[in-house]
Each structure stands twice: as C-alpha cells, then as structure tokens.
Amino acid sequence: xxxxxxxxxxxxxxxxxxxxxxxxxxxxxxxxxxxxxxxxxxxxxxxxxxxxxxxxxxxxxxxxxxxxxxxxxxxxxxxxxxxxxxxxxxxxxxxxxxxxxxxxxxxxxxxxxxxxxxxxxxxxxxxxxxxxxxxxxxxxxxxxxxxxxxxxxxxxxxxxxxxxxxxxxxxxxxxxxxxxxxxxxxxxxxxxxxxxxxxxxxxxxxxxxxxxxxxxxxxxxxxxxxxxxxxxxxxxxxxxxxxxxxxxxxxxxxxxxxxxxxxxxxxxxxxxxxxxxxxxxxxxxxxxxxxxxxxxxxxxxxxxxxxxxxxxxxxxxxxxxxxxxxxxxxxxxxxxxxxxxxxxxxxxxxxxxxxxxxxxxxxxxxxxxxxxxxxxxxxxxxxxxxxxxxxxxxxxxxxxxxxxxxxxxxxxxxxxxxxxxxxxxxxxxxxxxxxxxxxxxxxxxxxxxxxxxxxxxxxxxxxxxxxxxxxxxxxxxxxxxxxxxxxxxxxxxxxxxxxxxxxxxxxxxxxxxxxxxxxxxxxxxxxxxxxxxxxxxxxxxxxxxxx
Amino acid sequence: xxxxxxxxxxxxxxxxxxxxxxxxxxxxxxxxxxxxxxxxxxxxxxxxxxxxxxxxxxxxxxxxxxxxxxxxxxxxxxxxxxxxxxxxxxxxxxxxxxxxxxxxxxxxxxxxxxxxxxxxxxxxxxxxxxxxxxxxxxxxxxxxxxxxxxxxxxxxxxxxxxxxxxxxxxxxxxxxxxxxxxxxxxxxxxxxxxxxxxxxxxxxxxxxxxxxxxxxxxxxxxxxxxxxxxxxxxxxxxxxxxxxxxxxxxxxxxxxxxxxxxxxxxxxxxxxxxxxxxxxxxxxxxxxxxxxxxxxxxxxxxxxxxxxxxxxxxxxxxxxxxxxxxxxxxxxxxxxxxxxxxxxxxxxxxxxxxxxxxxxxxxxxxxxxxxxxxxxxxxxxxxxxxxxxxxxxxxxxxxxxxxxxxxxxxxxxxxxxxxxx
Numbered sequence: 022x023x024x025x026x027x028x029x030x031x032x033x034x035x036x037x038x039x040x041x042x043x044x045x046x047x048x049x050x051x052x053x054x055x056x057x058x059x060x061x062x063x064x065x066x067x068x069x070x071x072x073x074x075x076x077x078x079x080x081x082x083x084x085x086x087x088x089x090x091x092x093x094x095x096x097x098x099x100x101x102x103x104x105x106x107x108x109x110x111x112x113x114x115x116x117x118x119x120x121x122x123x124x125x126x127x128x129x130x131x132x133x134x135x136x137x138x139x140x141x142x143x144x145x146x147x148x149x150x151x152x153x154x155x156x157x158x159x160x161x162x163x164x165x166x167x168x169x170x171x172x173x174x175x176x177x178x179x180x181x182x183x184x185x186x187x188x189x190x191x192x193x194x195x196x197x198x199x200x201x202x203x204x205x206x207x208x209x210x211x212x213x214x215x216x217x218x219x220x221x222x223x224x225x226x227x228x229x230x231x232x233x234x235x236x237x238x239x240x241x242x243x244x245x246x247x248x249x250x251x252x253x254x255x256x257x258x259x260x261x262x263x264x265x266x267x268x269x270x271x272x273x274x275x276x277x278x279x280x281x282x283x284x285x286x287x288x289x290x291x292x293x294x295x296x297x298x299x300x301x302x303x304x305x306x307x308x309x310x311x312x313x314x315x316x317x318x319x320x321x322x323x324x325x326x327x328x329x330x331x332x333x334x335x336x337x338x339x340x341x342x343x344x345x346x347x348x349x350x351x352x353x354x355x356x357x358x359x360x361x362x363x364x365x366x367x368x369x370x371x372x373x374x375x376x377x378x379x380x381x382x383x384x385x386x387x388x389x390x391x392x393x394x395x396x397x398x399x400x401x402x403x404x405x406x407x408x409x410x411x412x413x414x415x416x417x418x419x420x421x422x423x424x425x426x427x428x429x430x431x432x433x434x435x436x437x438x439x440x441x442x443x444x445x446x447x448x449x450x451x452x453x454x455x456x457x458x459x460x461x462x463x464x465x466x467x468x469x470x471x472x473x474x475x476x477x478x479x480x481x482x483x484x485x486x487x488x489x490x491x492x493x494x495x496x497x498x499x500x501x502x503x504x505x506x507x508x509x510x511x512x513x514x515x516x517x518x519x520x521x522x523x524x525x526x527x528x529x530x531x532x533x534x535x536x537x538x539x540x541x542x543x544x545x546x547x548x549x550x551x552x553x554x555x556x557x558x559x560x561x562x563x564x565x566x567x568x
Numbered sequence: 569x570x571x572x573x574x575x576x577x578x579x580x581x582x583x584x585x586x587x588x589x590x591x592x593x594x595x596x597x598x599x600x601x602x603x604x605x606x607x608x609x610x611x612x613x614x615x616x617x618x619x620x621x622x623x624x625x626x627x628x629x630x631x632x633x634x635x636x637x638x639x640x641x642x643x644x645x646x647x648x649x650x651x652x653x654x655x656x657x658x659x660x661x662x663x664x665x666x667x668x669x670x671x672x673x674x675x676x677x678x679x680x681x682x683x684x685x686x687x688x689x690x691x692x693x694x695x696x697x698x699x700x701x702x703x704x705x706x707x708x709x710x711x712x713x714x715x716x717x718x719x720x721x722x723x724x725x726x727x728x729x730x731x732x733x734x735x736x737x738x739x740x741x742x743x744x745x746x747x748x749x750x751x752x753x754x755x756x757x758x759x760x761x762x763x764x765x766x767x768x769x770x771x772x773x774x775x776x777x778x779x780x781x782x783x784x785x786x787x788x789x790x791x792x793x794x795x796x797x798x799x800x801x802x803x804x805x806x807x808x809x810x811x812x813x814x815x816x817x818x819x820x821x822x823x824x825x826x827x828x829x830x831x832x833x834x835x836x837x838x839x840x841x842x843x844x845x846x847x848x849x850x851x852x853x854x855x856x857x858x859x860x861x862x863x864x865x866x867x868x869x870x871x872x873x874x875x876x877x878x879x880x881x882x883x884x885x886x887x888x889x890x891x892x893x894x895x896x897x898x899x900x901x902x903x904x905x906x907x908x909x910x911x912x913x914x915x916x917x918x919x920x921x922x923x924x925x926x927x928x929x930x931x932x933x934x935x936x937x938x939x940x941x942x943x944x945x946x947x948x949x950x951x952x953x954x955x956x957x958x959x960x961x962x963x964x965x966x967x968x969x970x971x972x973x974x975x976x977x978x979x980x981x982x983x984x985x986x987x988x989x
Contacts, residue, residue, distance in 0.1 A: 053905030055916070055929070069907030070772070152770055258814060310935065310949060311913070312881035347810035349912040349937060353905075356882060356913050361903045366886035371746070371877045373847045377739070378749040385736060388728055395726040399977040402867050403754060403853060404827075422755050424827065425783035426776045428859050432866045435754065435827075450979040454724065457979060464853070466754055468785060474825050475785025476755035 022067045023145045024057050027078050029064055031134045035082025035273075036089070044089060052088050052357060054081075071344035073150045073262070077142035078134070079270035080341060087326050088358070096330050097339050099272050099295035102279045108220070108251070110285035111174035117214035118231060120257050121173045122264050122292040123281035125164060126248040126271045131241065135274065139241075142270065146263050150343065151232075155210050157254040157263045158232030160220070162239030164247040167222035173253070175216035183227035184237040194219070194230055203234045220251055249281075261293070262343040268293045269341040299335040302348040310352050312367070313359070323358035324351070380480065380564075387462045387482055387563060390506045394499055396460040396484055401442035403464060404432035409441050413549040414520045422466045422476045435466035435476070439483035440520075440560045444542070447487045448550040455554065456488035462563065485542075485558035493525045493541050496557035500529070500539055509566055513539065520546050529561055537561030574680035577666065579655055583674030587652040592620030596637075597629050597644045604636040678703075724983055731869070731973060733987040734961050735851055738871055741895045745888075747873060748848040750841075752834035754855070757788035759822040761833040763798050765910040766939040768813040769821045773829065773909075780857045780866075782825035790823060794840065797943030798822075808938040827855035830954055831872035832910065838874060839944040845877035851957070862969040869957035874936075878948045882913045885933055885951040889917055893930075896960065897989075906932055910940050911952060921963055928963070931955030 033040050040049075045064055050056055054075070057065040066081070074080040087094055101124075108123050129135075143159050151157030178195035185197055185204075194217050197204040210232055211217050220229040227236045231253040241248065250267055252260040268278045272295075280291040304317055315323070321331040329351065330337030336351045344350060356364075388398055404424075409431075411418045419437065427433035436442060439461050446459060462482040469477045484503075486495050497513070504511050513527035518538055526540030539559035547556060579587060586592070592614060599605060599613045611617045621637075624630045628642050648669065651661040655675060669675035685699035689708035693700070700706040739749065752760075762774055773779065797806065799819070805812035828834075834850040842848060850872045858864045875888060886903055893901050900920035908914045911934025918927040933953035941950050958970055965986065972978055 050904050053907065055904065071907045071909075149772070152772070156770065256815070310881055312883035346805065346812065347808065347912075347938060349935075353912045353914070357905050361886075361905055361915060364883050364886055364903075366890045367883045368887040368891050369877070369880060369884045371845050371847060371875060371880065373746040373748075373845060375743040375746045376748040377743055378751060380751070381739070381749060385732070388732055392726040392728050397724070397727050397979065397982055398729040398732060399979075399982065400729045400731050400974055401977060402865070402974045404855070404867050420784070422782065423784045424780040424857075426781050426857060427866070428777075428857055429866055432860075446977040446979070449976060453979045453983075456724075458724075458726075459979070464754065470785075472753070473791075474753055474755045474757055474788040476753065476782075476825075478751075478753055 022069065023076060023149055024065050025068050025076055025081065025141060025145065026063060026065045027081065028134070028137075029062055031078055031138075032064070032082055032085075034134075035078055036086045040085075040089075048089055049085055051360060051362060052084065068145075070149045073146055073343055074266045074269070074341040076145035076149075077266065077270040078138040079273040080142075080266065083273055083328070087328055090326070094325055096297075096325065096337070097269070097273075097328050098297070099269055099278070099340060101268075101291075101293065101295050102277055103291070104279035104281055106249075106279075107170040107282040107284060109170060109172045110283060111172060112286070113175035113216055114173055114218050117175050117211055117216060118218045118253050118255065120255060120260050121220075121251065121253045121283065121285075122260050123171075123252070123283060124250045124264055124268050124293045125279040125281055126250065126268070127246070127277045127279060129246060129248050129271065129276050130274075131243045131245050136241070138270070142267065146266065147232075150259055150263055151254065154207050154232035155254075156256050157252060157259050159263060159267065160229035160231060160235050160251040160253075161241055161267075162228050162235065162249045162251070163241050163245040164239075164249040165245070166239045167226060167228055167249070168224060169222065171220055171222055171228065171249075171251075173218065173220050173251075175214070175218050177216055181219060181221075181225075181227060183230075185230065185234045186237050186240060188237070197230060197233060201234060207233050218253065220253075264293045265295060265340045266343070268295060269339075293340075295340045297330065297337045297339050299337055300345060300348060300351065301334060302331070302336040302351045304333075306348055307352045307355055310349065311356055311359075312364070313355075315355070320355060323355050326358040327354040329354055383567070384462055384480055384563065387507070388460075390503055391460045391462065391482070391484060393506075394502050396458045396499075399443070399446045399459050399461050400463065401439075401446065401461055402432065403435055403466065405436040405441065406431045406433055409445055410434065410436055410438070411441075413546065414441055414444065415543055415546040415549060416518070416520050420468050422468060437465050437467055438560060439463065439465060439481045440485075440538075440558060443483045443485045443558065444546070444550050444552075444556070447485060447554075447556060448552050451552065451554065456486060456491070457554075458484075458486050460484035480563040481560060482563050483558065483560040485556050487552075487554045487556045489554070491541070491555045491557040493539075493557055496539060496541075496559055500559050500561075507566060511536075519543065529559065531566065534565060536565040576678045576680055576683040577655055577661075578676045578678060578683075579652065580673055580676055583652055583669065584656065586649070586674060587656040589615065591623070591649045591652070592616040593623035593627060593629065594644065594646060594649050596620040596624050597639060600630065600637060600639045604633075604638045606636055610637055722984075727983065727985075728987065729982060730961060730965070730985045730987050731958075733989075734957075735869075737896075737989060738851060738957070741892060742849040742873065744895075745891070746847055748838075748842065748846060750834055750838050750848050750850045751852055752828065752831070752837055752850065754827060754853060755782060755785065755825055756828035756833050757790065757822065758824045758826055759788065759790050759795075759798070760836050761826055761828050761830070763802070763817075763822045764794065764836040764940065764944065765832055766801065766813075766937055767909045768802065768815065769818060770815070771909060776857070778857055779829055780827035780855050782827070785825055787820075787823040788825050790819065791840070794943055795819065795822075801939045801943050805939065806942065808942045810937075810939050812939070829856060830854050831870050832952065832954055835872050835874045835952055836940070836944065839876070839941065839946050839950065842876075844946065844948045847873070847875045849873040860971065860975065862971060865970055865974060867974065868970070871931075871955045871957055873953050873955075875951040876946060876948050880949050880951055882935060885913070885915070885935060885953070888951060889933060889953060892955075893917075893919055898960070902927065903933075906934075908932055908934055910937055911935055912937055917953070917955065919960075924963065928959065929956075930959060 054066040198208040254260040422435040464478045511531040516528040521540030528535040529537035542556040682699040799817040800806040802817040831850045838848045903915040906914045906916035914934040936950040
C-alpha cells in the first residue's frame with residue numbers, strides 16, 4: 022500500500038470545492054482510500070496498488086471530484102496534439118532495457134504544488150507499478166534545454182560522461198553507479214548488462230541515464246514551460262500506463278499534451294495514446310454479482326461517478342485506468358459508486374453440513390486433559406533457530422525446514438519439536454513463582470520428500486515441570502495420567518538422549534514405535550538456557566498416538 | 569481407655585452389658601449345665617436368647633435334638649468374655665481377639681485423636697475435623713467465625729491459553745453456520761499461495777521482503793491438473809473473459825516453496841477438494857518476513873472462510889461477515905472498498921470498539937475473481953475473507969503488545985488471563 026500526502030488547500034483546488042471534515046474522514050475512505058493521518062493543513066491517504074492514477078494530486082482530485090459530485094458530469098476525454106519530435110530507439114537497448122515511450126507537454130505553469138505532486142507521483146509509480154524502477158522508470162525534462170531528435174541507446178559504462186542531478190561534476194555511468202546515491206540504490210537493475218541505457222539529444226547531450234538519474238541539464242525549474250517525459254522499462258504495457266497517468270495528470274491541469282514519434286526497428290509509433298477503450302459488460306451480470314436491480318441508465322449514472330462510460334453494452338474506460346481486465350472490475354466500480362455502506366447485508370440459505378476437523382477436535386481434547394492435570398498451556402512460534410532447537414538443548418543438529426531470507430535470524434527455521442519452545446518459555450519466566458508446570462500442543466514441521474512441498478506439519482505435545490525438586494517420577498506420573506485419559510497403552514524403554522540426564526531418560530513406546538521421550542533435562546542444557554531450576558519433561562507425537 | 573499406638577479401645581453399649589452380665593452364649597451354656605432345655609425354657613432364662621443361640625451353635629457348644637438344646641462335648645472357653653472384662657477394667661488384650669470383638673460390634677477402636685476430640689464438647693473450635701464428624705462431637709461445639717470478607721489467595725491452576733479459548737469460540741461459530749473445517753501445510757508452494765490466487769509473478773507481495781522463501785525444501789511438486797489452466801489465465805485470461813496479466817508465466821517461480829503468507833492458500837486448495845455448494849473455513853498460522861516489534865510478529869493467526877454457491881452475491885458476503893462478528897459480540901461493523909489481486913468488490917472490514925471509541929480494521933474480503941475460480945474448476949461465485957485473530961483479543965484484554973503471545977509467553981499474564989468470554 023502506498024501512502025500519498027496532499028496539502029488540503031491544493032487538493033481542494035483540484036476537486037474544485039471545499040471539502041469538509043466529514044468528506045475527509047467518512048466520504049473519501051468510501052472510495053477505497055483509508056485515511057492514514059490528517060491535520061489542519063494536510064492529509065495522508067492509502068492508495069491501493071490497482072489505482073496508481075491516484076498517486077498524483079490531479080488523479081486523486083479527479084476521482085474524488087467525480088465521486089462526491091451530485092449532478093451530471095461529462096466523462097474525461099483526453100486529446101493529444103500531433104507532434105513532430107522524434108525519439109529513435111537503438112537496437113542496443115534490447116539487452117538491457119528494451120521498452121520506451123515518450124510525451125511532450127506544453128504550456129506548463131510550474132508551481133510548488135505541481136513540483137510536489139510530480140515528485141510524489143513519480144516516486145510512487147517507481148515503487149509500485151515500476152517495481153522499484155525495474156519495470157518502469159520515468160524521466161521528466163525541461164524540453165527547451167535540449168534539441169531533438171532524441172536517441173535511446175545503450176553505451177559502454179565508461180563511454181559517456183555527464184553532470185547528473187545533485188552532483189557538482191561530470192561523471193561516467195560507472196562512476197554514477199558507484200558514487201551517486203541513486204546509482205548505488207538502483208545499480209542492481211542494470212549492472213549485470215554490458216552496456217547501459219541513456220537518452221541523448223541531437224548533440225549527444227545526456228537527458229537521462231534510466232532508470233538511475235537524469236542530467237542536470239534538463240532539470241525542471243520554475244521557468245520551465247515545455248516538458249519532455251521519457252518512460253523506460255521492461256514491460257510495454259506498464260510503461261504506457263505510467264505515461265498515460267502522467268500525461269492525463271498534466272492535461273487535467275490544462276496543459277497541452279503532444280505526441281512523440283518513437284521509431285524502433287523501422288516502425289513508427291505515436292505516443293502517448295490517450296484514447297478510451299471498451300470492455301463488453303452485461304448489466305445482468307453486474308446485477309447478479311452485486312445483488313442489485315439496476316437498469317442500464319442507472320448503471321451508466323453510477324459509472325459516470327467513476328469516469329467510466331457505459332453505452333448499454335460496453336464500459337468505456339479512461340486511458341489512465343490500469344486495473345480493468347474483466348467485467349467484474351466494472352462491477353466493482355458500480356459497487357463503489359453505489360456505496361458499500363448502502364448495500365443491505367443478507368445471509369442466504371446455503372444448505373451445507375458442518376464438519377469439524379478430527380485432528381483439531383483431538384488437539385483440543387489433549388489440551389483439556391493437560392489443563393486438567395494442572396498444567397498451564399503456552400503457545401509458541403513455529404519459527405525458531407538452530408541455537409534454540411538443537412545447540413541449547415545440547416542435541417546434535419538435524420535436518421529441518423529452513424528459510425533463506427529471514428530478516429530476524431532467530432526465526433529462520435521451522436521447529437521440529439515442541440520441547441525447545443517449552444524450555445524457552447521456562448527460561449524467560451524465571452522471575453515468576455514456582456513450581457512452573459506448562460505444556461504446549463501444536464504444529465511442528467518435518468521434512469518429508471513424499472509430500473507435495475517436501476515438508477509437512479505434525480502435531481506434538483510437550484510438557485515440563487520446573488521446580489526445586491522436579492523429578493523423573495513427577496513427570497512420569499503426568500505422562501501416565503495423560504496416556505490413561507488418552508486411552509493409549511505405552512511402555513517406557515530406557516534410552517539415551519543428550520538433552521536428558523543419562524539413566525533418567527526413556528523413550529515412550531506405543532504400538533511398537535517410539536513416539537516420544539521423557540526424562541530430566543541435562544544440567545548442561547539447563548545451563549545453556551541459563552536456568553538454575555531443575556526441569557523434568559516429556560514430548561509425544563500426537564499424530565502417532567492415533568495410528 | 570488409652571491403648572498402645574495412639575489407639576483408644578472402648579466397649580460399645582452391648583459390649584459393656586456383656587462384660588457385666590456375661591456373653592449371651594456363655595449364659596446359655598451355663599443354663600444347660602444342669603440338663604437340656606426346651607427352647608421356651610431357655611428363652612426364659614437367657615436374656616439375649618437369639619444371639620446366644622446363634623453364637624453357641626456357631627461355636628459348636630450346643631446341639632439341637634428333638635426340639636431341645638443339649639451341650640456338646642466341646643469345652644466352653646471364655647476368652648472373649650474375659651477380654652471384655654479386661655477391656656472394661658482398662659487392661660490390654662490381644663489384637664486377634666480384639667478384632668473378633670470389633671467385628672461383633674462389642675468393642676470400638678478409636679484413634680487417640682478421636683478420643684481427644686470428644687473432649688472438645690462445649691468448646692469453641694477452629695477447624696471442623698474428620699474426628700468431630702466421626703464422633704458426633706460437632707453437635708456440641710461452636711465454630712470460631714472467620715473473616716469471610718478477606719479475598720482468597722490465588723492459585724496457579726491448570727489452564728488453557730487465552731488464544732485456545734478464543735479459537736474454540738471462533739470454530740464453534742463457523743461450525744454452527746455449517747462450515748467445513750480445513751487445514752493446510754505451513755510450508756506451501758508459491759503456486760497455491762500466489763499463482764492459484766491470480767497474483768502475478770512479479771507482484772510486490774512475492775518480494776523477498778515480505779515472504780519467507782525456503783532453502784529447504786526449496787521447491788514443490790505442482791498439481792498437474794491445474795498448472796496449465798493457471799498459466800493460461802495469467803498469460804491471457806483464458807476462457808474467463810479476462811485480459812489476463814499479459815506476461816510469460818514461469819513454472820519455476822510457482823514451484824518455489826515459501827512459508828504460507830495467508831490462509832487463502834488453504835481456501836484455494838479447498839476449491840479443488842469439495843463440490844459446490846459448500847462453505848469451508850481455516851484457522852491457522854500465517855507467516856510474514858517482518859522484524860519483531862510490539863505490532864508485528866513473523867507469525868500470527870488468520871481466520872479464512874469461503875462460501876461457494878451459484879446464487880450468492882456481494883450482499884451475502886457482507887451478511888456472512890456481519891453475522892460472524894455479531895456472534896463474536898461485535899455489532900457495529902462497516903465495509904470500505906479495498907484491493908486484493910484475487911478478489912473484486914474487495915472490502916476492508918472495520919469493527920467499532922465501544923471502549924476505544926474507534927473503528928479498527930480487522931480483515932479483508934471479496935468475491936474471488938473468475939481468474940481464480942475458473943482454473944480450479946469452479947463456476948459458482950465464491951465469497952471469501954481473511955480475518956485477523958489476535959487483534960480483537962488484544963483489544964478485549966487491553967493488551968497493546970502482540971509479543972506477549974507466541975513470543976514471550978509471560979507466565980504471570982497467562983496465569984492471570986481472563987478466559988471467560
């Protein structure tokens with residue numbers, strides 16, 4: 022979710038009327054933009070990634086103006102003037118950043134509001150639609166400082182030098198990636214390529230080194246009148262969407278959008294294409310899915326609030342919308358215009374029969390037995406680390422399900438036993454009253470090559486007594502009571518396990534299989550957990566109990 | 569009479585009588601010494617004749633011939649009678665004989681304490697004891713009054729975790745509404761977690777920053793029956809009437825294992841398991857690769873539900889959610905538009921908490937896009953939601969740090985937690 026920030030004064034100028042506190046707090050959220058923060062002069066809203074057109078104040082204002090309007094409104098109809106400025110695409114960019122599209126915007130009145138809006142829209146588009154500039158990057162230039170035709174090409178990292186924005190000296194592309202803050206931040210997008218992309222003018226002056234940085238030469242200032250926009254990337258559709266969003270934003274400010282001739286491989290395209298497009302949408306489909314009884318006219322009136330046309334058969338979608346791909350998207354626009362708060366919630370009769378999961382019923386019964394024996398239930402994370410899982414237990418490391426990118430190193434594997442979690446809880450609660458008798462019954466993850474993902478969940482129970490004289494006999498009688506209530510016949514077979522004191526540890530055998538362990542925790546393990554209280558414990562595999 | 573080992577041996581009323589007048593069977597044999605007697609004659613001369621007869625016969629001291637009582641040849645001994653007399657005069661008797669007398673209810677053995685207890689008659693006592701009840705002395709004592717207004721000291725009892733108690737309540741609600749309970753693996757394939765839910769392969773949610781990717785096991789087997797249909801819907805919308813995401817879908821990406829990020833993955837699997845109409849739910853852990861702080865844990869619980877039926881619509885989605893929260897005791901609920909790649913009419917669910925005077929976001933919902941349902945073989949609309957689990961509990965308990973669950977397990981908090989809804 023992207024959060025956009027607007028000055029209330031500037032937003033109201035775009036909407037065309039004063040907005041009340043109720044508009045800000047109640048009405049605008051009903052468009053799908055939760056209010057994040059609001060003070061006397063500014064507001065912060067969340068904008069969903071399916072509406073990047075609302076990252077700019079022009080787009081946001083346009084949507085809210087229509088949504089909150091009461092009368093009839095004309096649909097947006099964006100025109101472009103045919104331009105003659107050309108951008109030539111050299112084949113060399115195929116290897117690094119193949120897609121490009123451009124526009125020229127004239128009669129721009131640069132104000133602080135416009136600069137703020139442009140910067141915000143550009144940044145949010147880069148992060149979301151642009152996937153952090155990988156898929157889409159935008160350059161905005163003062164057209165008067167350079168001379169068309171422009172060329173988009175890839176060059177060797179040291180082949181060209183220019184003064185990048187916010188630097189005092191000319192730098193090669195390689196130097197920019199190493200030294201410029203933006204270069205360091207986005208180097209990963211292009212550095213594996215042999216040649217890197219640039220846009221140059223007729224005199225080989227660099228406008229832009231996409232997706233990294235623009236040249237100082239074409240910096241937009243308050244004297245700029247005409248603007249050149251380049252959008253480069255790896256996805257044709259995404260760059261066109263980004264350009265349309267910017268171009269319509271300028272158009273909504275009264276600027277004139279002019280096309281650029283993009284020439285690639287002998288083919289010529291005029292960009293941007295700001296025409297609306299159609300999607301066949303059935304009124305009855307919309308009514309059925311929403312549970313409404315709208316006629317064509319009513320639906321058209323609702324869609325008008327969303328700047329979407331409807332001719333009875335087709336929805337007509339404005340060029341800045343990037344999210345529409347199925348008639349269901351049109352149904353959602355109808356629902357938003359209708360007002361989610363206006364729908365009457367109903368619970369239909371869908372005749373189905375409840376079916377509890379037997380495993381969960383059993384798990385709950387296990388918990389009740391243990392609580393009945395006098396144990397406090399604890400609930401721990403499944404995620405753990407080899408330190409807790411094996412090292413502190415003084416046990417040899419074993420294969421586990423392991424993540425590869427955990428930001429919290431203590432949560433980088435899945436536990437395969439519950440007992441280490443129990444020890445962790447005891448270790449963290451040493452300042453509280455003893456005896457401490459606790460248990461956990463829950464999921465662990467074990468590797469299983471036969472399963473679909475190579476790992477599966479297993480439910481296990483572990484219980485422990487921590488007390489000045491916690492002994493094997495104590496915990497053995499807890500196990501006996503538990504097994505009696507569970508109706509499981511078992512025997513204890515003397516065994517060895519490094520986590521337990523030798524001679525005071527047994528395997529729990531049921532149905533001829535070892536299904537758990539019981540014993541007094543080894544003092545070495547206790548000291549690893551920084552505990553100075555004896556602990557006696559057991560653990561059983563609950564899934565094996567049944568089999 | 570004080571005895572060894574803190575015992576107190578005492579004659580019963582019957583025993584006392586016999587100590588004085590002789591055991592009935594002895595009295596009877598004495599009467600027969602002068603010759604056989606008829607029943608009637610014997611009854612006149614022997615006080616407790618029935619008892620006398622029973623014991624004399626049992627001891628084979630007498631026999632009955634032609635309705636008359638005769639002495640046998642067996643010598644009549646007086647061990648029991650002597651013992652009664654000895655007890656009466658405070659002398660020690662053998663345990664073996666004592667046992668017989670106790671059995672005949674002629675002698676009572678009481679503990680020393682019981683005997684002492686009897687001396688409490690007429691006094692004010694502190695505790696009601698077993699001896700008081702046995703001896704009946706409780707009738708003659710008064711009990712010292714307590715300060716009954718003092719609160720009792722608390723106990724560390726066996727107790728379920730507050731999350732378990734709450735989970736059972738949620739389960740119960742869904743089962744009451746006719747839902748099937750489901751579960752799925754924590755280690756899940758990208759296919760079920762993302763691709764089957766129409767999340768494009770370069771979607772930010774799939775970023776390393778949000779999702780735990782697995783080193784071991786790194787890749788899953790894909791469900792052959794659905795792979796092609798899912799690929800096509802991503803690439804061009806297939807037969808759903810959608811344009812699709814329009815990119816080249818890669819099986820290798822779908823195969824990557826992750827820790828499931830939402831239980832909607834389980835809902836997606838359910839679409840292939842049950843035949844419509846059906847309703848199913850899943851309560852379980854989900855995983856997000858986040859740093860730990862008071863608001864975030866890398867692992868928490870979500871509650872997902874789906875309703876699959878040809879006639880359900882958006883209003884029904886709102887209805888089910890409203891009904892669920894009503895049963896949870898939260899009656900003020902509102903829906904605002906939201907966005908998820910796999911639903912349309914995506915809604916955010918907000919619930920009003922009276923004590924905080926605040927609307928709080930508790931979950932997301934919507935109707936599954938046809939791009940989700942059609943490849944999995946479902947033609948019907950599917951209402952779907954995923955709701956937060958811990959937050960309402962935290963609000964109810966006045967907690968503001970999620971680390972108290974799962975991570976810290978503060979025993980004091982757990983021992984003292986309110987679990988009654």
